[in-house]
Amino acid sequence: MKKITLEEHFISPEYAQHVRDLQSKGAGPGLPAEFEELLADPVMRKGIEAVEARLIDVGEGRLAAMDACGIDVQVLSLSALTFPAIQGENDAQQAVDMARQANDYLAEQIHRHPDRFAGFAALPLQAPVAAVEELERAVTQLGFVGALINGHTNGAYLDERKYWGIWERAEQLGVPIYLHPADSPGDQMKIYQGYPGLRSATWNWTVETATHALRIICSGIFDAFPRVIMLLGHMGEALPYVLKRIDDGWGGTPQSKQLQHLPSYYIKNNVMITTSANCSPEALSCALLAVGADHLLFSTDYPYASMERTTRFVETAPISEMDREKIFHVNAERLLKLP
Secondary structure, eight states: OOOEEEEEEEOOHHHHHHHHHHHHTTOSOOOOHHHHHHHTSHHHHHHHHHHHHHHHOOSHHHHHHHHHHTOOEEEEEEOOSSSOOGGGOSSHHHHHHHHHHHHHHHHHHHHHSTTTEEEOBOOOTTSHHHHHHHHHHHHHTSOOOOEEEESOBTTBOTTSGGGHHHHHHHHHHTOOEEEEOOOOOGGGGGGGTTOGGGTGGGTHHHHHHHHHHHHHHHTTHHHHSTTOOEEEOTTTTTGGGGHHHHHHHHHTSGGGGGSSSOHHHHHHHTEEEEOTTOOOHHHHHHHHHHHOGGGEEOOOOTTTSOHHHHHHHHHHSSSOHHHHHIIIIIHHHHHHTOO
16 A cells, blocks of 8 residues: 655754754754753663664665655655754744755755655745745745644744735645644743653643644634645644534634634644654544544654554554545645645
8 A cells, every 4th residue: 555654854964064063152942951961861862863863864774764664755844853943043044045955955855766755845934925935936946745834933823924925825836834843932831840751742742733723723824725734743733632622612702703613614624634653543533533534644753753653553553444545645645746
């Protein structure tokens, strides 16, 4: 069975060095003190270095791993976990330059293996007009199939009016926007003090990304641009489980009159969900019941999650073969217009 996977990360050697240079000068985004202590552990450091090596490998090693799992195509996107990626830049022009460089680098890798790789663009959100221009360039000139955005940009969220041009252009181009997790900004992280294990993928990213998605939904963006699609990973960032509760709460507020529909309508019509790194049968069942098999797509979250485990999970899930085909490749081919 053909397999296309959508949340797969890379980083260029040039950008990795750029981030190291910034951090060595104390100019780049740093890690919380709790994480600095964890990374001082030799075992943790070795694991991080192994992930970095897999991020940089957009060649034979990655292809061999894909072949071992029967994965035909990876849709690649610039990583923001080990490194802060474009949205970690403080200087807007630097962000514009680095986004262009990263996208050009990815286009070169796709050109080497056009039957195995596709691309989501990195966008310089610090400069909204330039971000729209880069999205158009990436799709129309580089052949990319959408964009992946790593949460907020210095506290600015994608529902803000300055970013509506990105959604409008994505709709015009017929490509999705993948909303990828990031840490909450500033003081909002205080709730995790003393509990570093609750940060990142354990809990913070889910809460932060689900809230960001709801801001986008409740802003009216999907009323203004009804054909645009937002992708959410990790089986929908817990939103499928609470659709009715969200509708009940939102429906009783004055703000609800600003939208044409309840939030669940947009989640079922303007959002598509990937399976990235969430190997839970219960979560899969919930997502299928909430949004249907036509809105689920396969992802492994490589190299942060096991490609073998995430692939095997969908291969053996107790679902119909028709639904399995949709998740593994049919929906991706339709959404991304892949052969």
